[in-house]
Amino acid sequence: MxxxxxxxxxxxxxxxxxxxxxxxxxxxxxxxxxxxxxxxxxxxxxxxxxxxxxxxxxxxxxxxxxxxxxxxxxxxxxxxxxxxxxxxxxxxIGRSVLQGGDTAYADAQGRYRGEFTLATGADNVSVEWLNTAGEVVHTQQLGKLDAGKVPFELISQDEAGNPVDVGPLTARITGAAPSTLSVWLPVMAVESSSTGAEAMLVTPAGNVSAASVKRIG
The missing domain is CATH 1.10.287 (Helix Hairpins)
Known part of the structure:
Protein backbone atom coordinates (compact mmCIF):
# COMPACT_ATOMS: atom_id res chain seq x y z
CA MET A 1 0.00 0.00 0.00
CA ILE A 93 -4.75 16.95 2.95
CA GLY A 94 -5.08 19.54 5.72
CA ARG A 95 -8.79 20.01 5.06
CA SER A 96 -11.93 18.34 6.43
CA VAL A 97 -14.53 16.20 4.67
CA LEU A 98 -18.18 15.59 5.52
CA GLN A 99 -18.85 11.90 6.06
CA GLY A 100 -21.87 9.96 7.31
CA GLY A 101 -21.56 9.09 11.01
CA ASP A 102 -21.95 10.50 14.52
CA THR A 103 -18.37 10.67 15.88
CA ALA A 104 -16.51 13.89 15.18
CA TYR A 105 -12.82 14.75 15.60
CA ALA A 106 -11.29 18.16 16.25
CA ASP A 107 -9.70 20.00 13.36
CA ALA A 108 -6.66 22.31 13.64
CA GLN A 109 -8.87 25.08 15.07
CA GLY A 110 -10.37 22.79 17.74
CA ARG A 111 -13.74 22.62 16.00
CA TYR A 112 -16.07 19.61 16.23
CA ARG A 113 -18.58 19.96 13.43
CA GLY A 114 -21.49 18.07 11.96
CA GLU A 115 -24.77 18.29 10.10
CA PHE A 116 -28.13 16.54 10.33
CA THR A 117 -31.31 16.60 8.26
CA LEU A 118 -34.85 16.96 9.58
CA ALA A 119 -37.71 15.64 7.47
CA THR A 120 -40.15 17.78 9.47
CA GLY A 121 -39.73 20.73 11.82
CA ALA A 122 -39.24 20.31 15.57
CA ASP A 123 -39.78 22.67 18.54
CA ASN A 124 -37.01 21.83 20.98
CA VAL A 125 -33.89 20.33 19.43
CA SER A 126 -30.52 19.98 21.10
CA VAL A 127 -27.15 18.35 20.42
CA GLU A 128 -25.46 16.35 23.16
CA TRP A 129 -21.72 15.71 22.91
CA LEU A 130 -20.53 12.48 24.51
CA ASN A 131 -16.96 11.40 25.25
CA THR A 132 -15.59 7.89 24.75
CA ALA A 133 -16.94 6.88 28.18
CA GLY A 134 -20.48 7.78 27.09
CA GLU A 135 -20.66 10.84 29.35
CA VAL A 136 -22.32 14.04 28.15
CA VAL A 137 -19.64 16.73 28.23
CA HIS A 138 -21.61 19.51 26.56
CA THR A 139 -25.16 20.24 25.43
CA GLN A 140 -26.15 22.75 22.76
CA GLN A 141 -29.72 24.05 22.66
CA LEU A 142 -30.79 24.64 19.06
CA GLY A 143 -34.45 25.37 19.88
CA LYS A 144 -37.11 25.38 17.19
CA LEU A 145 -35.93 24.21 13.77
CA ASP A 146 -37.55 23.96 10.36
CA ALA A 147 -37.21 20.94 8.10
CA GLY A 148 -33.95 20.72 6.17
CA LYS A 149 -30.23 20.52 6.82
CA VAL A 150 -28.98 21.82 10.16
CA PRO A 151 -25.23 22.43 10.74
CA PHE A 152 -23.86 22.38 14.29
CA GLU A 153 -20.46 23.09 15.82
CA LEU A 154 -18.58 22.84 19.11
CA ILE A 155 -15.34 24.79 19.60
CA SER A 156 -12.86 23.35 22.09
CA GLN A 157 -10.38 25.97 23.39
CA ASP A 158 -8.48 26.79 26.54
CA GLU A 159 -8.73 30.09 28.44
CA ALA A 160 -6.15 31.66 26.14
CA GLY A 161 -8.20 30.77 23.06
CA ASN A 162 -5.89 27.98 21.89
CA PRO A 163 -7.51 24.92 20.29
CA VAL A 164 -7.74 21.86 22.52
CA ASP A 165 -8.23 18.35 21.18
CA VAL A 166 -10.21 16.37 23.79
CA GLY A 167 -10.45 13.25 21.62
CA PRO A 168 -13.40 11.96 19.60
CA LEU A 169 -16.85 13.22 20.58
CA THR A 170 -20.12 11.58 19.60
CA ALA A 171 -23.03 13.83 18.62
CA ARG A 172 -26.50 12.78 19.77
CA ILE A 173 -29.57 14.67 18.55
CA THR A 174 -32.44 14.97 21.00
CA GLY A 175 -35.92 16.41 20.52
CA ALA A 176 -36.09 15.21 16.91
CA ALA A 177 -35.36 12.19 14.77
CA PRO A 178 -32.92 13.24 12.02
CA SER A 179 -33.09 11.36 8.75
CA THR A 180 -29.33 11.79 8.21
CA LEU A 181 -26.38 12.61 10.47
CA SER A 182 -22.88 13.46 9.26
CA VAL A 183 -19.67 14.76 10.82
CA TRP A 184 -16.59 16.55 9.55
CA LEU A 185 -13.32 14.57 9.60
CA PRO A 186 -9.87 16.14 9.17
CA VAL A 187 -7.76 14.55 6.40
CA MET A 188 -4.18 13.78 7.47
CA ALA A 189 -2.88 11.90 4.42
CA VAL A 190 -3.89 10.09 1.24
CA GLU A 191 -3.11 6.54 0.20
CA SER A 192 -4.02 4.21 -2.64
CA SER A 193 -6.44 1.35 -2.07
CA SER A 194 -5.32 -2.29 -2.24
CA THR A 195 -6.63 -2.50 -5.81
CA GLY A 196 -5.37 0.93 -6.85
CA ALA A 197 -8.83 1.71 -8.19
CA GLU A 198 -9.49 4.72 -5.97
CA ALA A 199 -7.77 7.02 -3.52
CA MET A 200 -8.41 6.64 0.21
CA LEU A 201 -8.42 9.56 2.63
CA VAL A 202 -6.67 8.92 5.96
CA THR A 203 -8.71 10.41 8.84
CA PRO A 204 -8.72 9.87 12.64
CA ALA A 205 -11.86 7.76 12.15
CA GLY A 206 -10.10 5.51 9.61
CA ASN A 207 -9.74 5.47 5.86
CA VAL A 208 -12.65 6.75 3.80
CA SER A 209 -13.12 6.67 0.05
CA ALA A 210 -12.71 9.99 -1.72
CA ALA A 211 -15.75 9.08 -3.80
CA SER A 212 -17.96 8.78 -0.68
CA VAL A 213 -17.23 12.31 0.56
CA LYS A 214 -20.33 14.51 0.70
CA ARG A 215 -18.50 17.85 0.92
CA ILE A 216 -15.04 19.22 1.52
CA GLY A 217 -14.36 22.22 3.70
Missing part, protein backbone atom coordinates in the same frame (compact mmCIF):
# COMPACT_ATOMS: atom_id res chain seq x y z
CA UNK A 2 1.36 3.43 -0.97
CA UNK A 3 0.96 6.40 1.34
CA UNK A 4 1.64 9.99 0.29
CA UNK A 5 1.52 13.28 2.11
CA UNK A 6 2.37 15.51 -0.82
CA UNK A 7 4.75 14.00 -3.43
CA UNK A 8 4.43 10.59 -5.09
CA UNK A 9 7.32 10.84 -7.62
CA UNK A 10 9.40 8.23 -5.74
CA UNK A 11 6.59 5.68 -5.90
CA UNK A 12 6.05 6.34 -9.58
CA UNK A 13 9.79 5.87 -10.34
CA UNK A 14 9.87 2.58 -8.39
CA UNK A 15 6.91 1.27 -10.40
CA UNK A 16 8.76 2.05 -13.66
CA UNK A 17 11.86 0.16 -12.43
CA UNK A 18 9.78 -2.93 -11.62
CA UNK A 19 8.05 -2.80 -15.02
CA UNK A 20 11.45 -2.56 -16.78
CA UNK A 21 12.79 -5.57 -14.87
CA UNK A 22 9.72 -7.65 -15.69
CA UNK A 23 10.08 -6.87 -19.40
CA UNK A 24 13.74 -8.03 -19.32
CA UNK A 25 12.85 -11.31 -17.64
CA UNK A 26 10.07 -12.21 -20.10
CA UNK A 27 10.52 -14.29 -23.27
CA UNK A 28 10.72 -12.00 -26.30
CA UNK A 29 10.28 -12.70 -30.00
CA UNK A 30 14.05 -12.86 -30.61
CA UNK A 31 14.47 -15.53 -27.94
CA UNK A 32 11.59 -17.52 -29.38
CA UNK A 33 13.13 -17.42 -32.87
CA UNK A 34 16.43 -18.70 -31.46
CA UNK A 35 14.64 -21.59 -29.77
CA UNK A 36 12.72 -22.43 -32.92
CA UNK A 37 15.94 -22.35 -35.02
CA UNK A 38 17.67 -24.66 -32.54
CA UNK A 39 14.70 -27.02 -32.66
CA UNK A 40 14.89 -27.20 -36.46
CA UNK A 41 18.69 -27.61 -36.39
CA UNK A 42 18.77 -30.51 -33.95
CA UNK A 43 15.61 -32.33 -34.94
CA UNK A 44 15.73 -35.94 -36.05
CA UNK A 45 15.96 -35.90 -39.88
CA UNK A 46 14.02 -39.19 -39.98
CA UNK A 47 11.28 -37.76 -37.75
CA UNK A 48 11.11 -34.02 -38.45
CA UNK A 49 8.71 -31.69 -36.69
CA UNK A 50 5.34 -31.71 -38.35
CA UNK A 51 4.54 -28.52 -40.30
CA UNK A 52 1.18 -28.16 -38.59
CA UNK A 53 2.81 -28.49 -35.18
CA UNK A 54 5.34 -25.79 -36.08
CA UNK A 55 2.59 -23.45 -37.30
CA UNK A 56 0.63 -24.20 -34.14
CA UNK A 57 3.61 -23.26 -31.98
CA UNK A 58 4.09 -20.00 -33.84
CA UNK A 59 0.40 -19.14 -33.58
CA UNK A 60 0.39 -19.94 -29.87
CA UNK A 61 3.43 -17.74 -29.28
CA UNK A 62 1.86 -14.87 -31.23
CA UNK A 63 -1.28 -15.16 -29.13
CA UNK A 64 0.65 -15.18 -25.85
CA UNK A 65 2.81 -12.26 -26.98
CA UNK A 66 -0.30 -10.28 -27.93
CA UNK A 67 -1.93 -10.94 -24.55
CA UNK A 68 1.26 -9.91 -22.74
CA UNK A 69 1.44 -6.65 -24.68
CA UNK A 70 -2.23 -5.95 -23.99
CA UNK A 71 -1.78 -6.62 -20.26
CA UNK A 72 1.22 -4.30 -20.19
CA UNK A 73 -0.82 -1.57 -21.87
CA UNK A 74 -3.74 -2.02 -19.47
CA UNK A 75 -1.40 -1.89 -16.45
CA UNK A 76 0.10 1.32 -17.78
CA UNK A 77 -3.34 2.86 -18.23
CA UNK A 78 -4.45 1.71 -14.76
CA UNK A 79 -1.28 3.11 -13.24
CA UNK A 80 -1.95 6.45 -14.88
CA UNK A 81 -5.48 6.51 -13.48
CA UNK A 82 -4.23 5.59 -10.00
CA UNK A 83 -1.57 8.30 -10.07
CA UNK A 84 -4.11 10.85 -11.27
CA UNK A 85 -6.52 9.93 -8.49
CA UNK A 86 -3.80 10.22 -5.86
CA UNK A 87 -2.73 13.58 -7.26
CA UNK A 88 -6.27 14.91 -7.10
CA UNK A 89 -6.94 13.43 -3.64
CA UNK A 90 -3.74 15.04 -2.28
CA UNK A 91 -5.64 18.34 -2.37
CA UNK A 92 -7.74 17.01 0.56
Missing amino acids: TTITGDFATTQMASKDVAAKNSQDSLGQAAFLKLMTAQLKYQDPFDPVDNQAMVGQMAQFSQVAGISEMNASLKQIAGGFSTSRLSEAANF
Whole structure:
Protein backbone atom coordinates (compact mmCIF):
# COMPACT_ATOMS: atom_id res chain seq x y z
CA MET A 1 0.00 0.00 0.00
CA THR A 2 1.36 3.43 -0.97
CA THR A 3 0.96 6.40 1.34
CA ILE A 4 1.64 9.99 0.29
CA THR A 5 1.52 13.28 2.11
CA GLY A 6 2.37 15.51 -0.82
CA ASP A 7 4.75 14.00 -3.43
CA PHE A 8 4.43 10.59 -5.09
CA ALA A 9 7.32 10.84 -7.62
CA THR A 10 9.40 8.23 -5.74
CA THR A 11 6.59 5.68 -5.90
CA GLN A 12 6.05 6.34 -9.58
CA MET A 13 9.79 5.87 -10.34
CA ALA A 14 9.87 2.58 -8.39
CA SER A 15 6.91 1.27 -10.40
CA LYS A 16 8.76 2.05 -13.66
CA ASP A 17 11.86 0.16 -12.43
CA VAL A 18 9.78 -2.93 -11.62
CA ALA A 19 8.05 -2.80 -15.02
CA ALA A 20 11.45 -2.56 -16.78
CA LYS A 21 12.79 -5.57 -14.87
CA ASN A 22 9.72 -7.65 -15.69
CA SER A 23 10.08 -6.87 -19.40
CA GLN A 24 13.74 -8.03 -19.32
CA ASP A 25 12.85 -11.31 -17.64
CA SER A 26 10.07 -12.21 -20.10
CA LEU A 27 10.52 -14.29 -23.27
CA GLY A 28 10.72 -12.00 -26.30
CA GLN A 29 10.28 -12.70 -30.00
CA ALA A 30 14.05 -12.86 -30.61
CA ALA A 31 14.47 -15.53 -27.94
CA PHE A 32 11.59 -17.52 -29.38
CA LEU A 33 13.13 -17.42 -32.87
CA LYS A 34 16.43 -18.70 -31.46
CA LEU A 35 14.64 -21.59 -29.77
CA MET A 36 12.72 -22.43 -32.92
CA THR A 37 15.94 -22.35 -35.02
CA ALA A 38 17.67 -24.66 -32.54
CA GLN A 39 14.70 -27.02 -32.66
CA LEU A 40 14.89 -27.20 -36.46
CA LYS A 41 18.69 -27.61 -36.39
CA TYR A 42 18.77 -30.51 -33.95
CA GLN A 43 15.61 -32.33 -34.94
CA ASP A 44 15.73 -35.94 -36.05
CA PRO A 45 15.96 -35.90 -39.88
CA PHE A 46 14.02 -39.19 -39.98
CA ASP A 47 11.28 -37.76 -37.75
CA PRO A 48 11.11 -34.02 -38.45
CA VAL A 49 8.71 -31.69 -36.69
CA ASP A 50 5.34 -31.71 -38.35
CA ASN A 51 4.54 -28.52 -40.30
CA GLN A 52 1.18 -28.16 -38.59
CA ALA A 53 2.81 -28.49 -35.18
CA MET A 54 5.34 -25.79 -36.08
CA VAL A 55 2.59 -23.45 -37.30
CA GLY A 56 0.63 -24.20 -34.14
CA GLN A 57 3.61 -23.26 -31.98
CA MET A 58 4.09 -20.00 -33.84
CA ALA A 59 0.40 -19.14 -33.58
CA GLN A 60 0.39 -19.94 -29.87
CA PHE A 61 3.43 -17.74 -29.28
CA SER A 62 1.86 -14.87 -31.23
CA GLN A 63 -1.28 -15.16 -29.13
CA VAL A 64 0.65 -15.18 -25.85
CA ALA A 65 2.81 -12.26 -26.98
CA GLY A 66 -0.30 -10.28 -27.93
CA ILE A 67 -1.93 -10.94 -24.55
CA SER A 68 1.26 -9.91 -22.74
CA GLU A 69 1.44 -6.65 -24.68
CA MET A 70 -2.23 -5.95 -23.99
CA ASN A 71 -1.78 -6.62 -20.26
CA ALA A 72 1.22 -4.30 -20.19
CA SER A 73 -0.82 -1.57 -21.87
CA LEU A 74 -3.74 -2.02 -19.47
CA LYS A 75 -1.40 -1.89 -16.45
CA GLN A 76 0.10 1.32 -17.78
CA ILE A 77 -3.34 2.86 -18.23
CA ALA A 78 -4.45 1.71 -14.76
CA GLY A 79 -1.28 3.11 -13.24
CA GLY A 80 -1.95 6.45 -14.88
CA PHE A 81 -5.48 6.51 -13.48
CA SER A 82 -4.23 5.59 -10.00
CA THR A 83 -1.57 8.30 -10.07
CA SER A 84 -4.11 10.85 -11.27
CA ARG A 85 -6.52 9.93 -8.49
CA LEU A 86 -3.80 10.22 -5.86
CA SER A 87 -2.73 13.58 -7.26
CA GLU A 88 -6.27 14.91 -7.10
CA ALA A 89 -6.94 13.43 -3.64
CA ALA A 90 -3.74 15.04 -2.28
CA ASN A 91 -5.64 18.34 -2.37
CA PHE A 92 -7.74 17.01 0.56
CA ILE A 93 -4.75 16.95 2.95
CA GLY A 94 -5.08 19.54 5.72
CA ARG A 95 -8.79 20.01 5.06
CA SER A 96 -11.93 18.34 6.43
CA VAL A 97 -14.53 16.20 4.67
CA LEU A 98 -18.18 15.59 5.52
CA GLN A 99 -18.85 11.90 6.06
CA GLY A 100 -21.87 9.96 7.31
CA GLY A 101 -21.56 9.09 11.01
CA ASP A 102 -21.95 10.50 14.52
CA THR A 103 -18.37 10.67 15.88
CA ALA A 104 -16.51 13.89 15.18
CA TYR A 105 -12.82 14.75 15.60
CA ALA A 106 -11.29 18.16 16.25
CA ASP A 107 -9.70 20.00 13.36
CA ALA A 108 -6.66 22.31 13.64
CA GLN A 109 -8.87 25.08 15.07
CA GLY A 110 -10.37 22.79 17.74
CA ARG A 111 -13.74 22.62 16.00
CA TYR A 112 -16.07 19.61 16.23
CA ARG A 113 -18.58 19.96 13.43
CA GLY A 114 -21.49 18.07 11.96
CA GLU A 115 -24.77 18.29 10.10
CA PHE A 116 -28.13 16.54 10.33
CA THR A 117 -31.31 16.60 8.26
CA LEU A 118 -34.85 16.96 9.58
CA ALA A 119 -37.71 15.64 7.47
CA THR A 120 -40.15 17.78 9.47
CA GLY A 121 -39.73 20.73 11.82
CA ALA A 122 -39.24 20.31 15.57
CA ASP A 123 -39.78 22.67 18.54
CA ASN A 124 -37.01 21.83 20.98
CA VAL A 125 -33.89 20.33 19.43
CA SER A 126 -30.52 19.98 21.10
CA VAL A 127 -27.15 18.35 20.42
CA GLU A 128 -25.46 16.35 23.16
CA TRP A 129 -21.72 15.71 22.91
CA LEU A 130 -20.53 12.48 24.51
CA ASN A 131 -16.96 11.40 25.25
CA THR A 132 -15.59 7.89 24.75
CA ALA A 133 -16.94 6.88 28.18
CA GLY A 134 -20.48 7.78 27.09
CA GLU A 135 -20.66 10.84 29.35
CA VAL A 136 -22.32 14.04 28.15
CA VAL A 137 -19.64 16.73 28.23
CA HIS A 138 -21.61 19.51 26.56
CA THR A 139 -25.16 20.24 25.43
CA GLN A 140 -26.15 22.75 22.76
CA GLN A 141 -29.72 24.05 22.66
CA LEU A 142 -30.79 24.64 19.06
CA GLY A 143 -34.45 25.37 19.88
CA LYS A 144 -37.11 25.38 17.19
CA LEU A 145 -35.93 24.21 13.77
CA ASP A 146 -37.55 23.96 10.36
CA ALA A 147 -37.21 20.94 8.10
CA GLY A 148 -33.95 20.72 6.17
CA LYS A 149 -30.23 20.52 6.82
CA VAL A 150 -28.98 21.82 10.16
CA PRO A 151 -25.23 22.43 10.74
CA PHE A 152 -23.86 22.38 14.29
CA GLU A 153 -20.46 23.09 15.82
CA LEU A 154 -18.58 22.84 19.11
CA ILE A 155 -15.34 24.79 19.60
CA SER A 156 -12.86 23.35 22.09
CA GLN A 157 -10.38 25.97 23.39
CA ASP A 158 -8.48 26.79 26.54
CA GLU A 159 -8.73 30.09 28.44
CA ALA A 160 -6.15 31.66 26.14
CA GLY A 161 -8.20 30.77 23.06
CA ASN A 162 -5.89 27.98 21.89
CA PRO A 163 -7.51 24.92 20.29
CA VAL A 164 -7.74 21.86 22.52
CA ASP A 165 -8.23 18.35 21.18
CA VAL A 166 -10.21 16.37 23.79
CA GLY A 167 -10.45 13.25 21.62
CA PRO A 168 -13.40 11.96 19.60
CA LEU A 169 -16.85 13.22 20.58
CA THR A 170 -20.12 11.58 19.60
CA ALA A 171 -23.03 13.83 18.62
CA ARG A 172 -26.50 12.78 19.77
CA ILE A 173 -29.57 14.67 18.55
CA THR A 174 -32.44 14.97 21.00
CA GLY A 175 -35.92 16.41 20.52
CA ALA A 176 -36.09 15.21 16.91
CA ALA A 177 -35.36 12.19 14.77
CA PRO A 178 -32.92 13.24 12.02
CA SER A 179 -33.09 11.36 8.75
CA THR A 180 -29.33 11.79 8.21
CA LEU A 181 -26.38 12.61 10.47
CA SER A 182 -22.88 13.46 9.26
CA VAL A 183 -19.67 14.76 10.82
CA TRP A 184 -16.59 16.55 9.55
CA LEU A 185 -13.32 14.57 9.60
CA PRO A 186 -9.87 16.14 9.17
CA VAL A 187 -7.76 14.55 6.40
CA MET A 188 -4.18 13.78 7.47
CA ALA A 189 -2.88 11.90 4.42
CA VAL A 190 -3.89 10.09 1.24
CA GLU A 191 -3.11 6.54 0.20
CA SER A 192 -4.02 4.21 -2.64
CA SER A 193 -6.44 1.35 -2.07
CA SER A 194 -5.32 -2.29 -2.24
CA THR A 195 -6.63 -2.50 -5.81
CA GLY A 196 -5.37 0.93 -6.85
CA ALA A 197 -8.83 1.71 -8.19
CA GLU A 198 -9.49 4.72 -5.97
CA ALA A 199 -7.77 7.02 -3.52
CA MET A 200 -8.41 6.64 0.21
CA LEU A 201 -8.42 9.56 2.63
CA VAL A 202 -6.67 8.92 5.96
CA THR A 203 -8.71 10.41 8.84
CA PRO A 204 -8.72 9.87 12.64
CA ALA A 205 -11.86 7.76 12.15
CA GLY A 206 -10.10 5.51 9.61
CA ASN A 207 -9.74 5.47 5.86
CA VAL A 208 -12.65 6.75 3.80
CA SER A 209 -13.12 6.67 0.05
CA ALA A 210 -12.71 9.99 -1.72
CA ALA A 211 -15.75 9.08 -3.80
CA SER A 212 -17.96 8.78 -0.68
CA VAL A 213 -17.23 12.31 0.56
CA LYS A 214 -20.33 14.51 0.70
CA ARG A 215 -18.50 17.85 0.92
CA ILE A 216 -15.04 19.22 1.52
CA GLY A 217 -14.36 22.22 3.70
